[in-house]
Amino acid sequence: MNAPYDRVALIGLGLIAGSMALAMRRAGMTAEIVGTARSAETRAAAERRSFCDRVVVTAAEAVANADLVVLAVPVGAMAAVAAEIGPHLMPGATVTDVGSVKRAVIDDVAPHIPPGVHFIPGHPLAGTERSGPDSGFAELFDNRFCLLIDEGADPQALTRLADFWKALGAQVETMDADHHDRVLAVTSHTPHLIAYTMVGVADDLRRVTDSEVIRYSAAGFRDFTRIAASDPTMWRDVFLNNREATLEILGRFTEELFALQRAIRKGDGDHLHAYFTRTRAIRRGIVEAGQDTDAPDFGRGGRS
Numbered sequence: 001m002n003a004p005y006d007r008v009a010l011i012g013l014g015l016i017a018g019s020m021a022l023a024m025r026r027a028g029m030t031a032e033i034v035g036t037a038r039s040a041e042t043r044a045a046a047e048r049r050s051f052c053d054r055v056v057v058t059a060a061e062a063v064a065n066a067d068l069v070v071l072a073v074p075v076g077a078m079a080a081v082a083a084e085i086g087p088h089l090m091p092g093a094t095v096t097d098v099g100s101v102k103r104a105v106i107d108d109v110a111p112h113i114p115p116g117v118h119f120i121p122g123h124p125l126a127g128t129e130r131s132g133p134d135s136g137f138a139e140l141f142d143n144r145f146c147l148l149i150d151e152g153a154d155p156q157a158l159t160r161l162a163d164f165w166k167a168l169g170a171q172v173e174t175m176d177a178d179h180h181d182r183v184l185a186v187t188s189h190t191p192h193l194i195a196y197t198m199v200g201v202a203d204d205l206r207r208v209t210d211s212e213v214i215r216y217s218a219a220g221f222r223d224f225t226r227i228a229a230s231d232p233t234m235w236r237d238v239f240l241n242n243r244e245a246t247l248e249i250l251g252r253f254t255e256e257l258f259a260l261q262r263a264i265r266k267g268d269g270d271h272l273h274a275y276f277t278r279t280r281a282i283r284r285g286i287v288e289a290g291q292d293t294d295a296p297d298f299g300r301g302g303r304s
């Protein structure tokens with residue numbers, strides 16, 4: 001296939017950047033991939049996996065003559081990276097990012113993007129609890145959404161970036177940054193906080209139950225432990241940068257939790273049954289719409 005870009009600079013060489021490079025290779029893109037990471041250790045690991053054509057020491061060096069620049073660092077590090085690369089960006093280039101929060105990243109990055117360079121923020125809705133250059137894999141984005149922020153975007157640059165993500169396996173949708181942050185607060189950020197909390201509670205109980213919580217953990221709790229193993233820096237930055245939307249959803253969550261707590265205390269089985277029936281319908285709707293590729297037969301007349 002034709003490479004939509006000639007030189008792609010990856011700033012940060014962790015799970016997402018590594019997976020992007022591997023997916024670019026799988027798609028047969030001929031673009032030169034130049035990568036950089038903050039630590040010598042990460043750069044050495046990326047060299048070992050050889051998913052970049054070149055690994056360089058500074059971000060300024062990496063973006064030279066790149067027509068696509070991908071910021072794949074934690075959300076809290078975006079401002080400093082943007083300030084470093086701003087003066088070195090090629091006119092006509094596109095800068096994008098993969099951060100899990102969008103409004104704060106725009107506020108931090110946009111002031112450093114010179115006129116004549118396109119800035120189109122993005123967010124692939126795909127990941128795992130693992131991080132670092134050894135965790136990437138080419139299939140990560142297959143059939144996953146990649147959300148691009150279209151506020152003020154140049155239509156041609158937007159189409160070009162969308163084509164790039166489609167070649168990596170993703171389904172592309174556009175939306176504005178505030179909407180993105182509200183949706184992700186519900187679907188990703190608050191659920192992560194709940195998982196972190198549940199595992200923290202279990203760890204406290206472990207001292208009382210002599211490790212039985214871990215030993216006899218059932219599937220639901222194991223899923224929580226996977227999520228709660230996610231990178232602490234990444235998730236600290238998510239919550240500090242999507243504060244308002246996350247706090248709003250947490251408020252609603254707490255109200256619902258109190259209502260369920262009351263129903264349990266009062267023995268109100270009708271309330272519990274009606275609630276769980278409603279949530280089961282939501283799950284089935286997701287599966288029937290083909291949006292959970294991990295559960296091929298769930299809800300389609302198979303398990304319930």
Ligand SMILES: NC(=O)c1ccc[n+]([C@@H]2O[C@H](COP(=O)([O-])OP(=O)(O)OC[C@H]3O[C@@H](n4cnc5c(N)ncnc54)[C@H](O)[C@@H]3O)[C@@H](O)[C@H]2O)c1
Nearest residue numbers: 012013014015016038073074075077099100127128131132
């Ligand atoms: N992990 C996920 O599930 C996931 C999914 C979608 C989007 N994201 C977003 O993608 C971005 C990267 O996440 P990841 O999972 O690839 O992380 P990662 O920890 O695997 O990789 C991050 C990279 O950034 C570098 N880095 C860290 N701090 C830095 C700093 N202060 N300055 C410069 N470089 C720094 C690290 O060396 C590493 O190379 C984050 O913004 C995250 O919110 C993550």
Ligand SMILES: O=C(O)C(=O)C[C@]1(C(=O)O)C=C[C@@H](O)C=C1
Nearest residue numbers: 100124125126127128129187188
């Ligand atoms: O599967 C996981 O490990 C994830 O949590 C991935 C996940 C998500 O919440 O879905 C996490 C953060 C991202 O910004 C995008 C994807």
